[in-house]
Amino acid sequence: MSTTNKLKIVEKLEWGKFVSPLSDKNIVPFNWYGFKHRFGSELVSKIFSMFNLSEGDVVLDPFCGGGTTLIKSRLDGYNAVGLDISPFSTFLSNVLTTTYDASKLEKALNKISHKINNKVEIPDVAILQKSFSDLTLKYIYSLRDSINSVNSPEKDFFLFSLLSILDNVSKAKKSGGFLRITDHKKVTPKVVQKMFIETSEKLMDDIRTFKYSDASTSAIVGDARKYPDEVKSRNFDAILTSPPYPNRHDYTRIYELELLVGFISNNQSLKHLRYETLRSHVEAKKxxxxxxxxxxxLLGEKINELNNRELNNTHVLPTIEGYFEDMYLSLKEMSGVLKASKYIGLVVSNVRFAGIMIPVDELLAEIGEQVGLHLQHIYVLRYRGNSSQQMLRHKREPSRESLIVWKK
Ligand SMILES: C[S@@+](CC[C@H](N)C(=O)[O-])C[C@H]1O[C@@H](n2cnc3c(N)ncnc32)[C@H](O)[C@@H]1O
Known part of the structure; x- marks a missing residue:
């Protein structure tokens, strides 16, 4: 990275508390689903103001995840398009930005059956059997099938309601980058049924008092490294996103239960999706x-340093290399659809392997310039990952979580 670019790193720590979704825990509809890896809506709001958006502008989020950019766009009167490789993420983004009719929902809820079908088809994937008792699993899939027989868009609302309680009724706990099985939960079909109905009613109550702007948003399944034609053929007034960080978190594992109950019917398709994701974790393939x-x-230097360290997995180095190549492709796609003189904001965190800090923000800033973007600033939003005690003991530098802003 050039010295001029280094000088563009500035702190904006007053925005740090909005990086995580904690600040949204009482705000509808952000609090409908606890997507662990989303940024806070206030951060989106602050970035939109920084980008000087006007009503009716169209925003793109090519890694739309939990849908924060789309939801905030729709609330504030901006149109937005979201892209994500995971059908669960696009589903979430679409449900959270749909205006539902509460009276139609009420009628649909009464039609949903709670009978257990003993012959219901359940994917043969170990995590399901580990997470629920046999009977509860049969109930969940029977309920899913009954929801599927309801008309759209109400069907999506109730599928969402079911997916939103899976965490609470299963033995699997989202823990960092994976699912951890805890064995203290014994949940019966009756408990799931009660929670499903209560959650659906609570969401319907929220809907009665909640209002979106007339702006339009939609999320589609696609790859941020190669846009589908319907995205490629459009031009955007701003891009705001947060790609996976190269910290080995695998979204297809973290959201495995939601994917299996809602969208994916066998292990092979699940693995296929895992291999197709951005190379931010060791199982993704080129x-x-x-x-x-x-x-x-600078990346070459870091790789050389890592070559001299003991790494606990031989796939780490190719993953780091692959991550930046994939992000080059993603930034190239973004640059291709952004209108001239408009901005891209990308939230990303630096990561550390075997004690070596990889300055992801600086590296991506440079790669952005390779695709014709002009770096404005790397805003450091917060420092994370180590307590000050640990840092003193291990003389470690904290890792930055930053917002990179480019202009086209
Ligand atoms: C950090 S999350 C985005 C969170 C989002 N900013 C929010 O606030 O909800 C990253 C997302 O990237 C998605 N992803 C991974 N590989 C992808 C790819 N090749 N193309 C598009 N999306 C991908 C994951 O499924 C995940 O939903």
Whole structure:
């Protein structure tokens, strides 16, 4: 990274508390689903103001995750398009930005059956059997089938309601980058039924008092490294996103239960999705060639340092290399659809492997310049990962979580 770019790193720590979704815990509809890896809506709001958006502008989020950018866009009167490789994320984003009719929902809820079908088809994936008792699993899939027989869009609302309680009724707990099985929960079908009905009623209550603007939003399944035609053919007034961080978290594992109950019917399809995700974790595979990508010198230096360290997994180095090649492709796609003189905001965190800090923000800032973007600033939003005690003991530098802003 050039010295000029280094000078563009500035602190904006007053925005730090909005990086996590904690500040949204009482705000509808952000509090409908606890998507662990989303940024806070106030951060989106502050970035929209920084980008000087006007009503009716169209925003793109190519890694839309829990839908924060889309929800905030729709609330504030901006149109938005979201893209995500996971059908669960696009589903979530679409449900959370739909205006439902509470009276139609009430009628649909009465039609949903709670009978257990003993012959219901359940994917043969170990995590399901580990997370629920046999009978509860049969009830969940029978309920899912009954929900599927309801008309759209109400069907999506109730599928969402079911998916939103899975965490609470299962033995699997989202823990960092994976699901951890705890064995103290014994949940019967009756408990799931009660929670499903109560949650649905609570969401319907929220709907009665909640109002969106007339702006339109939609999320579609697609790859941020190669946009589907319906995104590629459009132009955007702003791009705001947060890609996976190269910290080995695998979203197809963290949201495995939601994917299996809602969208994916067997282990093979689940693995396929896992392999297709951005190379931010060791199981993702190379999918596209980064034609024109020049590996930043600083990345080469970091890889050399890591070569001299003991790493607990031989896939770590290719994953780090692959991450930046994939992000080159993602930034190239973003640059291709952004209108001239408009901005991209990308929230990302630096990561550490075997004691070596990888300055993801600086590296991506440089890669952005390779695809014709002009770095404005790297705003450091917060420092994380280590307590000050640990840092003193291990003389570790804290890792930055930053907002990178480019102009086209
Ligand atoms: C950090 S989350 C985004 C969170 C989002 N900013 C929010 O506030 O809800 C990253 C998302 O990237 C998605 N993803 C991973 N690989 C992808 C790819 N190749 N193309 C598009 N999305 C991908 C994951 O499924 C995940 O939902």
């Amino acid at each position: 999918k596209f060639e980064g034609d024109g990508y020049v590996r930043p010198l």
